[in-house]
Amino acid sequence: VERNRLLIVGAGDFAREVLWCAEEIPAHRRDWDIGGFLDDRPEEAQARMRDSGVSVPVLGKIGDYQPQVHDRFICAIGAPQTKLMVCETLAERGAVFVNLVHPTAAVGPRSHLGHGVIMWRYATVSTNVVIGNFVTLNCYASVGHDAVVEDGCTLSAHCDVTGHAHLGRGVFMGTHAAILPGARIGSFSTVGAGSIVLRRVAEGLTVLGVPAKPI
Numbered sequence: 001v002e003r004n005r006l007l008i009v010g011a012g013d014f015a016r017e018v019l020w021c022a023e024e025i026p027a028h029r030r031d032w033d034i035g036g037f038l039d040d041r042p043e044e045a046q047a048r049m050r051d052s053g054v055s056v057p058v059l060g061k062i063g064d065y066q067p068q069v070h071d072r073f074i075c076a077i078g079a080p081q082t083k084l085m086v087c088e089t090l091a092e093r094g095a096v097f098v099n100l101v102h103p104t105a106a107v108g109p110r111s112h113l114g115h116g117v118i119m120w121r122y123a124t125v126s127t128n129v130v131i132g133n134f135v136t137l138n139c140y141a142s143v144g145h146d147a148v149v150e151d152g153c154t155l156s157a158h159c160d161v162t163g164h165a166h167l168g169r170g171v172f173m174g175t176h177a178a179i180l181p182g183a184r185i186g187s188f189s190t191v192g193a194g195s196i197v198l199r200r201v202a203e204g205l206t207v208l209g210v211p212a213k214p215i
């Protein structure tokens with residue numbers, strides 16, 4: 001029987017961490033083996049990987065890739081807009097995205113994860129949470145009870161989304177950013193590193209500081 005192979009979409013620096021995450025998923029919790037990376041600059045990406053000591057191959061471009069029956073996908077792009085564009089285009093071509101949930105990560109009861117979700121080391125999703133597709137939770141990111149995180153959001157390391165908070169589509173949170181209980185962040189907004197959102201951020205804004213204010 002042919003085994004499924006995992007393709008990591010994007011071969012930048014974060015892709016090496018995603019590879020590490022994939023390598024740490026035990027065999028009984030996956031139905032794929034690591035296949036390689038896709039990147040729109042395959043030769044450069046391969047050289048970069050080689051320089052970083054990674055021998056996993058860059059198999060080709062993302063742009064013209066035609067998903068095969070045994071391909072499984074996960075995306076290693078952090079920027080939400082690019083991530084959504086790339087993933088949704090691949091999904092329209094038939095790509096099947098899996099979730100990479102590290103063994104140290106936790107998902108509470110009655111919570112739901114979409115597909116293409118990454119939960120890296122010690123990421124925590126509490127109870128009754130909804131996590132959309134292509135959401136990236138970096139190490140130690142935490143999502144509190146009853147929160148909603150829509151498609152394509154990226155939570156950098158140590159982010160804290162507290163209870164009943166709502167992140168719209170494609171929100172980016174810098175490292176150590178926090179969203180207070182019940183606060184709402186509009187689609188494609190960015191919360192700067194270390195910033196704390198008290199109540200509400202409109203769509204497409206960048207907010208910074210404590211309390212977070214638009215720039």
Ligand SMILES: CC(C)(COP(=O)(O)OP(=O)(O)OC[C@H]1O[C@@H](n2cnc3c(N)ncnc32)[C@H](O)[C@@H]1OP(=O)(O)O)[C@@H](O)C(=O)NCCC(=O)NCCS
Pocket residue numbers: 078156157173174175190191192193194195206207208209215
């Ligand atoms: C919010 C952010 C995107 C802004 O980037 P930018 O548009 O390039 O802004 P600049 O660096 O030019 O900074 C603009 C101003 O905001 C201030 N500022 C930038 N980031 C800030 C932050 N997180 N908190 C408070 N102030 C901040 C700068 O000091 C500067 O102030 P000044 O105009 O008085 O000098 C960026 O600073 C940030 O926080 N990125 C998150 C990075 C991250 O955590 N990545 C995770 C690992 S991948």
